[in-house]
Amino acid sequence: DPKTGDTIIIDGGDEPERIIAWVDGFEGAGPNWTTGPQHADEASDLPQRKVVALVNTHAHFDHSGFVPVLRSHYGVDWYLHPDDNFLQSLAQSSGRRYGLNLPEPAVADQAFEAGKTYSFGSIELHVLHTPGHTLGGCCLLIPAVDGPDHVFVGDTLFAGSVGRTDIANSGGDFSVLAHSIHSQLWPLPEDTVVHPGHGPLTTIGHERRTNPFVGDDAGAGGTFGFGKYA
Template sequence: MSLQFEIVPVTPFQQNCSILWCDQTLEGVVVDPGGDIDRITARIASLGIRVVKIVLTHGHLDHVGGTAPLSSQLEVPVWGPHKDDAFWLDSLQQQCQMFGFPPVTAFQPDRWLDEGDDIHFGEQSLAVYHTPGHTPGHVILHSKEAGLAAVGDVLFHGSIGRTDFPRGDHGTLIASIKTKLWPLGNDTRFIPGHGPMSTFGEERASNPHVADAMPLW
């Protein structure tokens, strides 16, 4: 048995919505359904996966905009992000106006996520780490067995998340990366919120914002 995944870019921001599933049971989760729900559901159907929950890394519109309709269509609960991002979910209509998106349906998750939580589907499990900085309630998801992490907008190939949004903090973000992500191992592959995948080791070696040659904060 092993963890499988597929990335489905959505929204004008080309946000990486991820479908992760257990290849033994075909149970899975959808991470960060920012929009383009028809595209996501079509891929779920073609893969033959039974989605059991939606998981959110943080509350920004391009990551959560399709959550309410997808949750209703699939009849599954929404988990995450950490409760410190509640103000972002409460301001979805303002975010739509700010970024020129069509209005989306407001929602509250069925469960907020905390450091140390586990998300189970089939025979697979994802560990939750609270990683503030880009937003105060950001979380990442990690499969030790698969050596895979879904990191939202914390870290990108060659870059890091923005910290100029409300309650973002650059020093906190750098600390989250170096104290929460790096200990998961250099060989860990990660799915970022935008752009291509990479490994933590590659970013430690060459990312100009968080390479090991850089100070901690």
């Protein structure tokens, strides 16, 4: 929140030193939804950022592997849907296959509940349970005071694609994923800004009209079993 400095970190799965430097290193620098962090001299009138929570859309290692480091640094609670706890227990061994030296797996402090709205300082976050990529996958909706709302979708939906459903031990199911997107995301306002876990930003309206896997022209069950990114 650029007015209060309250900050939540979503999916802190990689480069924790870079995340910490970005959050702590530029007094008053706030996020710009489309282009990344502003320079400190452009935001000198904004308050110091203060991390109030760590939250995850799902628990694949590239999204959750370094959250324990961030939790140790900031001393705040970590939120995750309980259906993904088992994936977090596999994060270290999964990351090792890609040459990553992840910390020991940890257990989230708080369990996200589907349909519940959480208040983190001045930030309100609404949890949409969207299984299909993983059993506990969630999309995190942050209503905006001015302008469009923002939804952080992890690997559920991408610009022109969807998340994979064939990753081992994840509970992936394309029909479940398609239903999650149709029932939880498509009803959102068309101008809602979509923040995928990989790739460029998009909007709900654009994806609903054009997404070749779950959009209006893809049919009720979609047309494809896994996505372009992850």
